[in-house]
Amino acid sequence: MYNKILGGLIGGAAGDAMGAATEARTREQIIQYFGHEVTDFETPPMDTFAAGSKAGQVTDDFSSAYFIARHVVDAGGTIAIKAIKEALIEWSKHSIFFDRFAGPTTRLAIYEFEGKEVDESGKAKLATRQATNGSAMRISPIGLMNPGNLDAAIADAVRVTMLTHDNYLAISGACAVAAAVSRAMMEDADVYNVVRAGLYGAVEGEKIGRDIARDAAGPSVVKRMEVALEIGFGSGTSKEKAIDIADKIGTGLHVSESVPSAFGMFAANGGDAMGTIISCVNAGYDTDTLATIAGAIAGAFCGSESFPDHFLPTLEKVNGFDIKGLARDIENVCLEKQSIS
Secondary structure, X not given: OXXXXXXXXXXXXXXXXXXXXXXXXXXXXXXXXXXXXXXXXXXXXXXXXXXXXXXXXXXXXXXXXXXXXXXXXXXXXXXXXXXXXXXXXXXXOOHHHHHHHOOHHHHHHHHHHOOOOEXXXXXXXXXXXXXXXXXXXXXXXXXXXXXXXXXXXHHHHHHHHHHHOOEHHHHHHHHHHHHHHHHHOOOOOOHHHHHHHHHHHHHHHHHHHHHHOEOOXXXXXXXHHHHHHHHHOOOOOHHHHHHHHHHHOOOOOEXXXXXXXXXXXXXXXXXXXXXXXXXXXXXXXXXXXXXXXXXXXXXXXXXXXXXXXXXXXXXXXXXXXOHHHHHHHHHHHHHHXXXXX
């Protein structure tokens, strides 16, 4: 269990850090700038959001996931609203992660938690109807804490998502990721049952979201996942399929692009962790979020040994994270849940 938890954390962090160097470029521009596909940590160019960051430094994607996981663990594994709010507020105080990278939906939600940014009616200026990928990018630890319990992972993902992304599409995307990671934690996991779990999460999340959350403009996460997976499991090389997924589904900020494409990349690479991340990092556009989501799923599926030896020490040193310690604490939460059940 520890190996899979650690793999999920490394995968999410590595995808974020590698994607930070390629974000906002096209596939062709990535090759033109670096002279090759990005397959390791690179120093972000000065014209990217991550300009000034070191190779291996993460952005808002994994950093927010890390703080949420840390606070949930410290709260005994319970998804308490107070703990999630405190996690996001603490995260927002780290300007290296928040000031440059935080998306508008999450930023405004945190301002509301702190009593800021209110309009004349006294209501916060929340952008909850924007179905962005901000919740899906940081939800993977919720799946890690619910190994094999898809419904618990979905329920917890809904609670976390509702705080910042109160719309049914964002909930659908986040539940897809949490459920897939939950299934990837099991010993009998294979690419197909992990993907099926993700589809189940997307469907259930959409149902729940339609009952309790706001409507939102945009395509169905479920239907786009089906298209992305058809491409991912179809014919062609992993690179050919990655290009097709990026062209037909998209790799942008909307949750109906990044989440389905992440699953498509996972399928296109047969679940291979590094192959999945490399496909995402070189796909262009919102590469850090795409690779964070897919990397967390593939990392939990393959385990920590699927990554180069220098990945974990680099990620811990550059970001000041104790990823190994967090993995051990998440394992203890899982074991405690199992003993109670």
